[in-house]
Amino acid sequence: MPTPARSTNLVRFEGFEVDLRAQELYKGGRKVKLQVQPFQVLAMLLEQPGEVVTREEMQKRLWPADTFVDFDHSLNTAIKKLRQALGDDKKKPHFVETLPKRGYRFLASVKRPAARETPMAAPVAAKEAAASSWVGRVAKLACEDGHPFAVLAADAATAAERQKLDAANDDVGLSLLIAAQKLIMVPEGTPVRILEVEQAHSRCQGRILEGEHYGKTALLPLKLLREVPELNRVHGPRQWNLKK
Numbered sequence: 001m002p003t004p005a006r007s008t009n010l011v012r013f014e015g016f017e018v019d020l021r022a023q024e025l026y027k028g029g030r031k032v033k034l035q036v037q038p039f040q041v042l043a044m045l046l047e048q049p050g051e052v053v054t055r056e057e058m059q060k061r062l063w064p065a066d067t068f069v070d071f072d073h074s075l076n077t078a079i080k081k082l083r084q085a086l087g088d089d090k091k092k093p094h095f096v097e098t099l100p101k102r103g104y105r106f107l108a109s110v111k112r113p114a115a116r117e118t119p120m121a122a123p124v125a126a127k128e129a130a131a132s133s134w135v136g137r138v139a140k141l142a143c144e145d146g147h148p149f150a151v152l153a154a155d156a157a158t159a160a161e162r163q164k165l166d167a168a169n170d171d172v173g174l175s176l177l178i179a180a181q182k183l184i185m186v187p188e189g190t191p192v193r194i195l196e197v198e199q200a201h202s203r204c205q206g207r208i209l210e211g212e213h214y215g216k217t218a219l220l221p222l223k224l225l226r227e228v229p230e231l232n233r234v235h236g237p238r239q240w241n242l243k244k
Contacts, residue, residue, distance in 0.1 A: 009195060011046050013095075013108040016086070018046060020207070021195060023215065025085060037062065037074065038082040040215055045096065045106035054103035061210045079104065112136075134194050138209065139225040143188040151183050152218035158182040159203075159219050184213050192220060 009021040017026040023039050025032040034042070040062050044053055055075060063071050079096065082088075088095045097105045143150045153159035162183060165173040177183040192206035195217065206220045 010112075012111045013046075013049075018042065020046075021217070032085050034085045035078075035081060036215070037078040038085065041075070041078045041104075042082055043215075045104060046110055049106045049108070049110040052099055052103050052105050057103070061214055134197055134204070136194065138191050138193050139206070141186055141188060141190045141192060141220070142224050142226040144224070148188050149185040150188070150220075150224055151178070152186055152220060154182050154184065154216070154218055156219065184216065184218060186213060186218070187211060192218075192225075194225075197222075 009019060011018040011020060015027055016032075018024070019026070020043060023036070023043075025034045025039065025042070041058065044058060044061065047053075058075060059071050063074065079098075083090060083093075083096055086095045090098065093107060095106065095108050097107050099105060141150055153162055158177060162174065162177065164170075165177070174183065178185070186208060190211055191209040193209055194204050194206050196205040198204060198219075202222050203219050204222060204225070205217055208214055208216050208218065
C-alpha cells in the first residue's frame, strides 16, 4: 500500500496521517480521497489544534477578497466533506468541532515527528542543525526595493530558467513562465511555512499560507524572509537583508 514519506511534513492523529507537502490524507496506510479545499481547511485546523480557527480567518486565507464565490456555502461544503473523510459526526464530533457563528476547532491530539539525524562533521552538523530549526517555522515575505510583489519560482528548474532569461533580458520568456504559473507573484507580507532550507543556494522551499496561491510551494531567497529570529542570530541581518 502507498504510504506518505516520513518527514517533518507528516502529521499524525488517531490512526490518520497527513502529508502537508503532498496534500494527502491517509488512514491505516490507505489514501483517503479529499479534495483541495477540504484539505486546506484541515491543514489550517492542524496548525492550531485545540484552538478556535474563525470563519473570518478561513475566508481570508482560503477565499481571498477577489474570489467571487458563496463563501458560506463553500466553507460549509468543505467542512462536510472533511468530516466525511474523517468519519466524524457533526453532532458528536471527535475531530472537528463547530462553534456556531465563530468557527471550528480540531479536538484530537496531533503529533509531529522530529527530523532524522545524520552523522556528519561537527561544523557541518552545526549548520545543518541551525537550518533544520527553521523548518516548520512561519516567516513573512519581504520584497526588495519597495516592490509590492515578489516573483517566485515554483521549482529549481524554473529558477534556473529564470536566471537565463534575466541574463538575456527576455521579458517575453518571463511572461510565458508567469502565464504558466511556473513563476508566481506573491504580495509583500505573505506568510510562508519553511519546508526545506537549501543553504548552498541561499534559498528555501516554502508553502504559501495566504492569498491567491495558498497551499502552493515555491523557492524563496533567504534574503526575502523576515520575522525568523534564528536567521538574525546565526547570519546577521546585513547578510540576509532582513527587516526588523
